[in-house]
Amino acid sequence: MADQENLLLKKCSNGFPVAELTNAFVSFLFAASAPVAIILSAGAKGGLSQSDIASWIFAAFAINGVLTIAMSAIYRQPLAFFWTIPGTVLVASALQHLTFPEVIGAYFVTAALILALGLTGSVKIVMDRIPLPIVMGMVAGVFLGFGLDWIRSFGSDPWLTAAMTITFFVLSAFPSIQKRFPPMIGVLIAGVATLMIAGKTPSIEGITLATAFARPQLYTPVFSWPAAFELVLPLAITVVAVYTPQGVSLLRSAGHEPPVNAITNACGIFSALAACFGCVSTCLTGPSSAILASSEDKGRHWIAGICLGILAILFGVFSPLVTRALLATPRAFVASLAGLALLRILQSAFQTSFKQKFSLGALVAFLVTLGAPPLFGIGAPFWGIVFGLATSVALERSDFRDSPPGPGR
Template sequence: MIEKGTGLASGIRDFFRDLNISNVSTGLIPPFLMSLGLFAVTIEVISSTGISPEQVQAWVIAIHVVGPIIGIILSLYYKNPIAGAYSIPGMFVAVGAFEFYNINQVFGAALIAGILVLILGLTGWIKRAVSYIPMPILMAMVAGVLFKWGMGIVDAFNDNHLLIVIGLLGYVFFRRVFPKIPAVLGTFIFGAVAAGFMKMYQPIGAFNFSPTTPLFCMPEFSLGAFFSVSIPLAILVIGAENMQAIAILKGLGFKPPINAMTIISGIGGVVASLFGGHNGNIAGPLTAVAASEEGGPVEKRYVSAVFCNVVLILFGTFAAVVMSLLDLLPAPLISLVIGLVMLSIISGALETAFATKKFRVGTFFSLIIAISGVSIFQIGAPFWAVVIGCIMSFFVEPGDFQVNKEVESL
């Protein structure tokens, strides 16, 4: 039922041996910038519920600690680059429910969502379902979902031409002169120095290093909240977040532990809800960063994921410091670094998606739906991209379907 891995002891023992500049920098810089960019949105959205500042802080630490902890466990146990975080669409589902339910009912529904995910993982149904999804459709979804991060480079260029050009020069310079070092490190160094000369850094006050305090949240259960929160949240965790990570890892040649990823995401959802968070699960975009070629040798990229998860834990633990940093780093530089990290993942996903003439119609629909970011019934684009892509292929190109035996052997 639960896939066998190399074991935690092996992962911990080999972790320090496998450290290198590529997997350390990939696990620290891009995740830091990605998380920094999303942190303000997360705080603002959660605060809109009207709950107390203490409850906002508890929510923040729950979602930034539980998911990364399960990511560290999976990364070390399976030596796969797996990052944990929280569902951003799921956060909007939970926040929207505050209009009709109190905080205890919302997180009671989140707890039920975690139990649903856990049950589906224990039955092995998710692993079997994935075996029926054509790889081109799956990888088109991945490319589409990550496309917005790549497009961030264009938006950043519109905001500050000179800074982006200098950052790109750093990328080219490191790629040509230091091929064994991630080129995005050159982008960050060149861009950070240029931003200093351009006086783009804003003065900030004293840092508050007081750690965020977790709170226990007593769950209450409501039938309405079950349908409004539990079911959509469970679908998002399985159909969007975990599905992205699984597809990314498969596309890069890893053997993702599908059952284990589902089971531990369910456990993460249960634990996070008890401490005032909506869930803790596998993160698609952050897994893409950790698994990218910027992380160096394939067998050592799990190290990137461990550092990536640690970054998120620090974000949640020292939320006040992070809020100060939000005013420090130039937004265009953040967008440029993230977009360049996604380059290899997006191009690789597109190459896999359109490498064969099979499932062309379904692959196309999967790609454009994922790019659109459309949400139907409060369920995000990744889920609908795969579902509608498969439906279109089933009716338009039914002869292309066959069970993916490779997944069944994982």
């Protein structure tokens, strides 16, 4: 009798996806904390209204949640889709001199380009043509501002920033803890606790059950050459040459065989859908996919993808409540959350840019992106890639001959 009960308990344990649900929740918290802070920071810098930001967050989670569920179920793999964080940072810069409808127009052109690359199987060709160090030099130039905002927060709110920063470095110092408790979740908890102790907890007065639900806005795009030149190529690169190779590599290391062309096609189609509501381009996410694929049973990883998609949809539906709460927090909270979240990415961008080949072109891309004003109405990130490539073509020709093809170039 006891043996039968133990066997029944084992079957129930195997049937209920405890590990998969846990991984999905951790992956969701990772996406719903610091990356959302980056959207808020980008929207605030770009002068977007609260309703614009809420619509952006709705699409970022709800629409990409649907894609995550569909792709995970079809291919029985943990395929997590959200939005490109470097693209969000690029948009923050572009909104300084472009209108939001112009930016959305660039989203649609980017979606068409990504879809064309997927349908023609040309993703690998694009990866081969633009050296990754130069792209990452541009990314480092854009991300640096968020890192500096975090440092400046020590002056405006030292106790809050110090609590969040100390938590990040303490948790990051113990790899065994990181696997079960991501440092950014600890940073979020530390920040909220500090706000509560200081009596600065954000108020959500005025939010009712009706107004807590998302009311996504449909936008009419405006197509302009300055927006297209500034945003389309960098956004497409972050999707097909940065995020897709990263996510595919992480999934392959977990024993999966992700469908690269289908992933690219899906990113193109859903980037267009998300753009209708003001959201930046869709991409396969490496960190979230890696968390979903961290449990022992590879055959059940796709269940974690389904759970993540459901959580993302629910979060998107209640985006006004989340947006109101986060916008009511002190600026140092959002700046610290975003800066600490991007710290490792900024480190990786510098390492990729200046490790070996194309380092001079990467340096020029970094400096131009960091310091150049808009030229002919086109922002610095585009010119960073242009001048970085020109520098490498002129002075680093041997690097093109010696570099192997592929995203590691």
